[in-house]
Amino acid sequence: MKIRVFATAELATVYVAALVESLITREPHPVLGLATGATPILLYRQLVAFHRQGLSLAHVTTINLDEYVGLAPDHPQSYRAFMEAHLFRHVDIPAAQTHVPNGLAPDLAAECARYDALLAAHPIDLQILGIGPNGHIGFNEPEGALKTRTHVVTLTAETLAANARFFPDPAVMPRQAITMGLESILQARAIILMAFGAEKARIVKAALSGEVSTAVPASFLQMHSDVTFVLDEAAASGLGAPVAEASAPLVEHFSR
Numbered sequence: 672m673k674i675r676v677f678a679t680a681e682l683a684t685v686y687v688a689a690l691v692e693s694l695i696t697r698e699p700h701p702v703l704g705l706a707t708g709a710t711p712i713l714l715y716r717q718l719v720a721f722h723r724q725g726l727s728l729a730h731v732t733t734i735n736l737d738e739y740v741g742l743a744p745d746h747p748q749s750y751r752a753f754m755e756a757h758l759f760r761h762v763d764i765p766a767a768q769t770h771v772p773n774g775l776a777p778d779l780a781a782e783c784a785r786y787d788a789l790l791a792a793h794p795i796d797l798q799i800l801g802i803g804p805n806g807h808i809g810f811n812e813p814e815g816a817l818k819t820r821t822h823v824v825t826l827t828a829e830t831l832a833a834n835a836r837f838f839p840d841p842a843v844m845p846r847q848a849i850t851m852g853l854e855s856i857l858q859a860r861a862i863i864l865m866a867f868g869a870e871k872a873r874i875v876k877a878a879l880s881g882e883v884s885t886a887v888p889a890s891f892l893q894m895h896s897d898v899t900f901v902l903d904e905a906a907a908s909g910l911g912a913p914v915a916e917a918s919a920p921l922v923e924h925f926s927r
């Protein structure tokens with residue numbers, strides 16, 4: 672496990688974007704696992720900038736982590752719409768190579784099975800993750816037991832509270848989502864978790880504590896052989912020496 676700490680989210684994002692660009696230029700058929708939320712927006716903006724400078728994404732396949740149940744793809748708060756607005760619409764990825772779970776599927780169990788088959792057919796080269804304030808990755812919420820494969824999840828009160836900023840009318844806020852499971856995430860060849868801001872410091876510390884717990888789903892990332900936490904200084908502010916010693920990560924600081 673590697674931990675990269677940058678002075679700002681912007682600098683951290685440049686680092687991640689360079690890694691993604693290198694994968695896209697190196698691999699004939701790269702598969703990117705993508706996330707939504709505030710955290711990766713700068714990354715997508717940077718990839719769009721690379722595209723405008725000549726980077727083609729025509730050979731890329733993308734597989735998103737999750738989608739709200741009950742929202743149509745063109746609903747402005749759907750994750751499909753988020754990806755269109757921040758990335759897909761601005762680059763040359765063919766639509767058929769972009770995958771987000773269908774939150775309107777009449778048979779949700781069949782939709783989960785379809786997504787698992789998609790993941791089996793397209794192993795993810797690089798999975799981009801954010802982290803929820805409760806430690807979720809995708810919508811794998813803290814619970815007594817975590818699910819391995821794509822499943823329907825009922826969102827926790829903490830996640831609903833965090834999502835409320837995107838839903839002016841709380842009555843239409845979805846209570847359920849379809850999400851990739853923990854094992855599917857851990858099957859990615861490489862994983863980058865990005866976390867920015869002081870409000871993520873507590874959960875980043877918990878995720879890197881040296882213990883694995885279903886109470887902090889992101890803590891399972893410690894078991895992956897190629898995972899990098901990319902943090903700004905605020906999100907890394909809880910990582911003292913004892914944490915570094917317990918989990919023996921490689922901490923590198925990239926300052927201005």
Ligand code: PGA
Pocket residue numbers: 707708709710711801802803804807808809
């Ligand atoms: P955020 O969400 O990027 O909006 O902070 C991250 C998450 O909930 O996974």
